[in-house]
Amino acid sequence: MLTSADFEFPTHTTSVERVDAPSARFSLMDDMFVERGTKADWELLHHLHYKAEKLPMGARFWRLDLHGESIGVLVTGCPKGLLKERHIAFPAIKPTGGDTKLTNTNRYKWINANMRVVSRFVVDTMFRGIGAGYRMMNLVSRLEGAPIMEIQSSMSKFNIFGQKAGFRFVTPQNANKFEAGLRFFRSNFEASPQDFEAIVAEIDAMPESQRQATIVRCKDFYLRNSALENTGKTRERGASRVDAMTARDTIKAIQQMSLASPMYGVWRNPDAGREMPARLPLRAFDWQAPTAPMVFQGGFVEPGASVPRIV
Template sequence: MSLDTINFDAGDALGFATLPGERVRAFEAPETLIERIESPAPRFSLIDQMFVERGTKADWDLLHDLHYKAENLSIGPRFWKLTLDGQTIGVLVTANPKGLLKERHVAFPKIKPGGGDTVITNTDRYLFINQNFRVISRFVIDTMFRGIGAGYRMMNLVSRLEGNRIMEIQSSMSKFNHFGQKAGFRFVKPMNANRFDKGLKFFRSHFESSPGDFEGMVEELARLPAEQAEVIVADARAFYYRHSALEKTGNNRGKGRERVAAMTPREVLKSIAQMTLASPLYGVWMNPDHGREMPERLPLSAFDWQKPTEKLKVPFDA
């Protein structure tokens, strides 16, 4: 057999032809390495360029339209921002905690009123809560940066930087998106609002629509004769002011009636629904860095230096 025939047969066996006189060179197949990582976790490539730091109300104004509660802020707001190359892509607002909260009394039964409280004990309770607690009031991430793990990382780092012993959150979204749980928060069992039964009774006595169908009630009100609609709106304003602690405390104290009177029918129905039908999850995070001196800002990747409930590992470069 000639060399030409051998070359051709070899080439044909490899799936390509050779011309007479050509030689076929044999190449070793490259080694294929398959690596299996236990519990792999995806990582966003720009996370090291994102920083958590103090913000201002201007940062909230920049993104607040993306939040479903954009109308007002809670008492004593402090602003934190998430930046990427100097651009604000997330805002978290903390606020003063509520003085009394039944979900808190489940988590911390020793600070629950006992029935024999005095002015002194009530005052001391409020002082203790204000000195040790802070609450996450508003939180929004730019839609371009959702789904990359920025939310729970920022929540954890802000809770550290705030410096309080305990950070609280009341969030209905936590039932569906477990960003609070990923940040290290622990939640108590969901509870109905204090005015839940009264809210159901009010809505059912004025509307045929289900109390859970807010838009249905608004549309139903719009179809009624003007005189009948005015009576229902007046009843709604009276009901809301009578049962709303929000309109009688803090910055609203003394002007709550004026605020409620100026509400549109849609606003007052929405306020009643939020006050009576909402059942947000209550969660707390115990700050392991309480009492430590903290930097002015932290890279978002600092969340991954330790577990969510462990002390921040040092040294860090922020």
């Protein structure tokens, strides 16, 4: 009769490992290609993105194609003029107290000439978890041609797709208005500052006069503290735009301004200045290391051709 002793592991064990063990492979990936897209590709899939309502300035669209269908879309945009996380990664371009209009103008010109931003990115739910996302991000960053690609992503704290694509991230920073935002929420609401729906529900439950007064305080706080509404051309119409915002939009804007702490990542393009094909097979990511120059063997492959190997 078997006893528990028969199932105990021996004190000394030998580990046997197959060095030639096959790795998992998604065969349809051989038929996926990265190429320039249009706004229609974004509109096809944007409902899957948590920031679907706005697009960045200078948006350019890239699509992940599978047999003629768009199964992923990545939107790049123009970089922000000032970004404290960027100044950590690139301290040489950090503003100083002695900056003049000329130095500020030249800084913006350099940033616009050398940087692009991964702004929006979504892959069809049917093709998530196979490695398509980070591969596409890397290849789009190469095809964009800019020497430096940036990304600000809250999801990068939970999913390391950016790191897999070759991006390096600085330590997450609290928003500039973090303390002010916490004080505002705690002095006006019982709900947690992070609980969007609870705050909105609290506003909706107020008597009408109190509700209107609270909304006015929220809009006033946002307008006074938002860099977005108080810089550049936006400043000229900031008050009228904020005044037209709904209560939900105002609370969301305050939370994003004060509580968001997206991770900032940067990728130096080893193919900047090189002539690149109009489209790349998704498998091209595997031809070289994520931060190494693109290796082509036998030229660019067309659909149906065998995938070249790294030399």
